[in-house]
Amino acid sequence: MLRCSEYMGVPSENDKFVNVDGSKDWEMVLVFLKTCAWQKRYYDNFICDGTQWELKAKGVGFNIKSYGSNSYPDNFKEFVATINKLLAVAGIRIA
Template identity: 30%
Template sequence: MVKRKCPACGSTDTVKLLYGMPNQEAYRDEQRREIVLGGCCISPNSPNRACKNCGQRFGGNNSELKNMCSFDFYVGGYFGTSYHVYIDGRREKKWLRYGQTSNGYNLLDLKNEIPSEYYAMEDVVLTEKELSNEQWYNLIDEIAACEVEYWNNNYFNSTILDGTQWHIEIGLPEGHEIYKSGSNEYPPAWKKFIEVLKKYVDERIG
C-alpha cells in the first residue's frame, strides 16, 4: 500500500489517525507505531493521517481553504526581484493584483489602493485583472490541493544569509487566517503551488 506523503516535510513515513475510545488492539498498534491515536473529539475538518517523521497531522474530508476570503503572497529578497500577489475574494468583483519589484524594493502593499506614483517607478511592475467567480473557486480548489494549511508555519535554512524569503497569508471567515513563511527553504509542494499561481496570475513568479 502506497503511503501518503506528508505535506509539511515530504516524508512517506505516515500512518492513520484513529479517533474514539481505543481498544487493546489499538493500544498495541500505537505502541508498534502503526497508528496514532487522535483522541475522542472529531469534526468534519479533523485530519486523518499523521507523520512519524515531523509529527504533522493532515488530511481529512474538508479543507479550511475552501472558505478562503483573501490571498496575499510574497516571494523575494533584498537582492534581485520580488513578486507580490493579492486577491480580495470578499468583494463582488475579485481583482487580482500583481506586483514585481527589483533592487531590494520589497515593501509593496497591494491590499490597499495602489498609489498612482507606483506606476511611474522604474523598478516596479504592476498589473491588475479581474477573476471570474469560476476562476476564483477553481483557484481555491487548486491551492487546497497543495495542502497549504498543513505546511509548517515556518521553513528556515540557517546556512544561508539573506537570499529569498516568502510568506502566504490566507484570510478566513471571522477574522481567522492561515499564515506560512520561509527563508531559503520551502515545503514539498512549493513548485506545484507556484505553478498554480502562474496559471491565474499569468505573470512571472520566481
C-alpha cells in the first residue's frame, strides 16, 4: 500500500492510499528508484520564489532523500510521469 500525503510525514485524514500489489506501474517505479542517481539537493539560487519538491523513498536496493528548489534532476519529468500513471487509479496527479 502506498500512502500519498500533501503533508510531510504527518498522517492526515486527507491522505489517499493506492494498492500497489501486483502493479506493473509500481514495478516501473521500483526499477526507476533502484537505478536513479539523484543528488541530495538541487537549487536555482537566482529565483526567490517558486517550486520546492522533496522525494524520500526507502526500500530493498534504494534509499533516496532528494530535495529541490526551482531545480530538478535531468530525469525528473520521467519520474513524475511514471508516478502519475501509478496514482491515476486514486485520482491523484502530481503537477
